Amino acid sequence: MKKNLICFIVVLLSVTTYARIIPNIPNTTVRPSVALLPIKAKSHTVTTKIKNNIAVTTLETEYYNPNNRILEGTYLFALPKGASVGSFSLWINGKEMPAELLNAKKAEDLYVSIVRKMIDPALLEFVGRETFKMRIFPFPARSSRKIKLTYQQILTADNNLIRYEYPLTAVGNGHNDNITNFSCNIEIEAEHAIKSVFSPTHEIKVKKEGKTASVSFSGNHVDTDRDLVLYMSNSDKRVDLSFIPFAKQGKKGHFLMMLSPKTKIDASEINAKDIVYILDTSGSMVGDKMDQAKKALQYCLHQLSAKDSFNIISFSTEANTYKDKLLEASKSNVKEALDYVDEEIFARGGTNLEEALSYAIDMAPKNSVRPYMIILLTDGKPTIGVTNAEQIIKKVQKASLKNLRLFSFGIGDQLNAKLLDRLAEENNGTREYVSAKEDIEIKISNFVDKVSSPVLSDIKIKFPSSDNLRISEIYPRKFPDLFRGASITLLGRYEGKGDQVIKVSGMIGGESKEFVYEVSFPEENIENSHVPRLWAVRKVGFLLDQIRLNGENAELKKEVVRLAKKFGIVTPYTSYLVVEDDIQTVRLTPTTPRRERGSLFGRRDNTSAERAMKSESGKDAIQASQDIKEMKNAKVAYKKKSEKGNGKQQIRRVDFKTFYMKNGVWCDSESLNIDKKEKKKIIYLSNEYFSLLKKYPKIGKFLSLGKEIDLLWAETIFSIRLK
CATH class of the missing domain: 2.60.40 (Immunoglobulin-like)
Known part of the structure; x- marks a missing residue:
């Protein structure tokens, strides 16, 4: 019974x-x-x-x-x-x-x-x-x-x-x-x-x-x-700082830091801005694209504050400015601009991007502390005037506008993605792409809603530096502006410990302000185990962008592979990851066919991903740009995805550790490069096995992976085996 x-x-x-x-x-x-x-x-x-x-x-x-x-x-x-x-x-x-x-x-x-x-x-x-x-x-x-x-x-x-x-x-x-x-x-x-x-x-x-x-x-x-x-x-400060550390005893720690503005912002606390809209009106924009772009531009004009200044530049065979100088965003000026967009802007001719950018740069106020924003919308490569991408980039660099924020929007895939990306990334902005199936007006209006109200601009962060603490490897490398209803997330590393002070300064309502926060850098705290991987994703995204925009570099590529191997991150260089030379290859990507996946870096064949890293235009080049941008701005340590095939049978992420299946053994990624002589063999289910579990109860979650495991813990590799 x-x-x-x-x-x-x-x-x-x-x-x-x-x-x-x-x-x-x-x-x-x-x-x-x-x-x-x-x-x-x-x-x-x-x-x-x-x-x-x-x-x-x-x-x-x-x-x-x-x-x-x-x-x-x-x-x-x-x-x-x-x-x-x-x-x-x-x-x-x-x-x-x-x-x-x-x-x-x-x-x-x-x-x-x-x-x-x-x-x-x-x-x-x-x-x-x-x-x-x-x-x-x-x-x-x-x-x-x-x-x-x-x-x-x-x-x-x-x-x-x-x-x-x-x-x-x-x-x-x-x-x-x-x-x-x-x-x-x-x-x-x-x-x-x-x-x-x-x-x-x-x-x-x-x-x-x-x-x-x-x-x-x-x-x-x-x-x-x-x-x-x-x-x-739920702090009552004007700008709140959230601080989340992670550290293992005797190792460099990681931290996540988030800046958030207060919920209710007075109009006087919103920074005034100067903004120029550059719209591609070349022949390739004719039809529905032009109609949507004009509606998007009109939406942007509606979102202007009375304190702002603006202008419009359209470009085709040649560039044309709406006015010779920036205009105050009064109701009457905005209304006239709306009529101009509706009645005077049409699609025709070539693509003279360099001339449009030159006009926008020359229009920038000298010695201004206000953010100077350029929103560039284009669907093609430069075909008239200066067409060399490097010369166009140098034109903007030469201007040395410290308060410039350049936001590029690419429509379709017949454009120079690397050019648009560099213009944005080198000038404190960001890039966005709109596919042929997407609504241009919705995509741009959503973006404008986010950046229309800067609360804290020209942000500078002074981290503590002493014999007891050293901060390094902070991502993003450049601190963006803080906007109403949004937040800024920073990831970094630290060495040392102790209670410290972080100072954040910037412009609010045209005045310089400084905020002081007291935080504690612990010697050990493994509760926030998601922080190291999120930091790694951010760093890999930064390195990949450097490789894609400036050319392949052996040292950068090596660092990408090292981080990908340790944290189980899929990249163009680790679609197939060699765990041990010529012995076994571990896939970091699922076996989902190419047509079923949106992400380029998640494809079965990594050849297209590596090729896309070198491409300037085309669908793969744009997808690579979007994938990398997502990694650079990641706020979640693990991207939501549906893995098919054998991906999950070869790699596991448990808490702050990543394991690979190698010859039937789950191998801790941190143990793969350590001499095998340092391993301590323990028979599964032996008295010694349960004594180890009793001594270090926190390793239970790692031992639950299976019956044969190589686990690095307390400076020792414990090699669990059936016999």
Whole structure:
């Protein structure tokens, strides 16, 4: 009879598309004679309410038993640190089932016993956690059971930043699971106006209004290879600084820093700007493109503030200025400009870009502290006048306009992407591309909404530098302006420790202002494990842009490969990544065919990606530009994607570590270049194995990968083997 009783482990905070099935046979390793179908999580909903730093989270999950037999099971829930259970609901035949809260030690003993009996490393993820346990019997054949659990926790503030974590880490199938139907909604209510709400781990949707905010994250087949981490700041400062460090003992640390303006900005606090719109009116723009471009330009004019100044330059065979000088953005001047765009701008002739840029540069006010913005919209390569890209770039460089911000918009793919990218990147701007299928008006209007209200411009950041602390490798290298409703995210490295002061200065409403912040650089803090990878993605994006725009460099390429190898980042040079010379090649990209993927760097054949790095025009050149820009500006450590094929069977990212499958062994990327003699061999499930786990409980999440692992921890490579 006992052999027919089945126990299943359901880890709710890492809900998978199927539950883990384990025979409930005491003191034996005999498995059921008939294979069982997996328990399926049909849906999973998370609802959280955070008020005054207290979070109440409710989980609802519906499980389905597809087998033709009744199952007996144990429901296990790994509580977040410091959380307490409020209520649990599971009613069977009108009766509420009792539950038990296991402390960390008792839970550890339970998991270790299961691992020993079933040779199942996946459960080692639970070691060191308090756990909620419940026996579920019966679980009828071909029927569902719904589980509802509520817990609460007090969220602590660190550096004026509140952190909320929802553990999604997959346990049931070795970090290779996803949730079929997942929904998470978080409502936040704070004492002060909320400055920023962001997640460096997932692409969330945020709505803020005063002291409240709503966060949502949902989807089908959501990966559970990382926890959902949310940060909130409700400082009452005009410009808030959020600081998130990560450091391992004795190693250089990483940090994430975010600048956010206050929610309500007075008109007097918005920096006035001078702005010139340069519009390509060559023959290739005729038709719908010209109509959309004119509507976009009219939208830009509507967004001008009365304090701003503006002008319009159109260019085809020759360039034409609307007026000889910048105009005040009064209502009457804007209205006349709108009529001019509607009645006087047509598509015809060639593409004289250099002349248009020359007019815009000559029009810039001398010795002005106001941002001087150029918004350039074009769909083709220069064909009239100066057509050499290098000469055009040098023309702008020679002007040396320190307050210049040049934003380039490319339409279609018959243009010089490298030229537009360099114009933007070298002049404190950014680049955007609009495909033939996209709406030009919508794309440009969305951009203008973001940059129409600069709150803090000409930003300078003074980081501490002393014998105790050294800051390095900050990305982005140039600090952009801070706009209303937006934020600036910086990633960097540090060496040392201690409480320090960071000074941020810039222009507000035409006046120079300085803000002082006290932050702490810890010697060790491995809680924010997403920070190192996000920093690496930013740096790789910067290096790739340097290679693409200035030519391939052996040292830069080597550094790209090193970072890609350590953090598992896909690049044009690591679509295939050699782990050990001539022994084994590990793919960093999924096997999805080219036509199914938007990202150039995610294709199966990396030849096209390397070729695109050298191309000036065409679809691949533009896609490479967009991919690199996305990496340079990344705010999420892991890009959302659907991996098909064998990609996930060869590479795993667990917390702050990346592992590669090599000859049947999961190899820690940090251990690959260390002499094999330094490895300490430990037999899987031996007394020494569990002693190691007891000594370093935090490595449970890494050991849960499998039965054979090379793991670098405490300056030692632990080589876990079956024999």
